[in-house]
Amino acid sequence: MHEVKKDGILFHRFDHLGHCDRLCHGVFTRQGGVSAPPFDSLNVADGLGDAPAHVRENRQRILRATGGTDLMWMRQVHGTRVHIAEKGAATGTPVADALITAIPGLLLVVQVADCQPVLLYDPRRHIAAGVHSGWKGSVANILGRTVAGMISEFGCRPADILAGIGPSLGPCCAEFRHYQTELPEAFRSYKGPRSHFDFWAISVDQLCRAGLQKDNIEVQKVCTRCHDDRYFSYRAEKITGRFAAVIGLSPPQPT
Template identity: 40%
Template sequence: MASSLLNSEAPCRVPALFTGFEDLIAAESTRHGGVSPAPFSSLNLGINTADEPANVEENRRRFFAAIGASTYPFASSYQVHGTEILYATEAGRYEGYDALITNKPGLLVGVTVADCVPILIYDARQKAVAAVHAGWRGTAGKIVSRTLTRMQDQFGTRATDCFAYIGTCIDECSFEVGPEVAEQFESAFKREDANTGKSFIDLKKANAHLLVNFGVPEKQVETSSFSTVIDNRDYFSYRVENGTTGRMLAVIGLKYEQIVEG
């Protein structure tokens, strides 16, 4: 399932896959609607950038307001391109994790990206969620499979009950890599340019394969049709902007109402 078109200069978009779940908040940001000047223009949500902290704080306030989550606590981590997973039970800025899972109503979890793949997962039966940061290292390390395994162990999650969104990232046509990276991916997820001998990796396809291979029904997987490189006007790209740019957020969580209804 491919994602729908982006509204012009919207600060965020909600994956179509999740719109039918009234108990869920899930969205990814764009680069529009913030206060940051160039080169972070304008909705930079990255704490670990050279942008003014006050700008990032205001941008985050605007983003969470736009998704109806102004009062929600938020858990995230300083990401290290690894495969460690945190079971988050309270708000905080953690360190060393590239995926967060929770089943706590009213708590949002999220990851920051600017070319890497954000993946949001919702277990509709056990009412649990996950936010995953999958760059090429995380993808090669099968972090999304590890996250689903952790959800199985922690919540009793079944893959068939899961809905997953593969968010906006660098696309295959733009992700040129050297042989040391290419050799870590199966042939189905890489392409070699006959003229240059360079390899290109499809991170979206590789992560979709991991999800489906784990048992998530293909019809319950949505992939963003946007690219941080091709659609750089709407999204931040670390590669295009030579490392000096903002970050997007992809967040997911159960609404507060679940406390009452549960």
């Protein structure tokens, strides 16, 4: 992971994705925007009570900093739907928890406050995907479903796919008191002391089971709840904003 500062906004890039020259991506913090508390300041989500003009400005800032042409959003519902953004049909906001695209310049946005933003890229086929994986997404294996979509729709080879897992609830804070009813038996091996679970390890294993190479998976290992000064955290603050993780193919170069 390395830090980038562009247009006055500080964000992070995964090291392996940062080396791909036809890719734009960034994992933002809550800093560098215009929203007032409790959405201070780089809140990118509408519908939470933040001023629409502030959300619009914040979205412009992440688009400028990442360097794409358009942002594509999804209405995240902790479901299992993987949406393929196709040429000419890129407008609108699909109900989905994962987006995949091959369209240059179109940046896919994942909005989170404790859930995992997971960015995927196949540098051989030039296919990018953004995934919202909360605990329900982990249970439903939304990551495996997204990789399956990259394979079936675009012919990706999972061994080529690079993955980055952004700031989210760490094993320090992912407490599930009702884990016996909420989480499957298969997650028990990820349980630490008390009722805390390592969802980062769950995601790494789900990606490996989908065929990714472990060396191609970078985990930022920053817990949002422990760092709620830097990231929005629903568990820490309840009424709060969402920060963005963004990925897409670079816009076509002017000739």
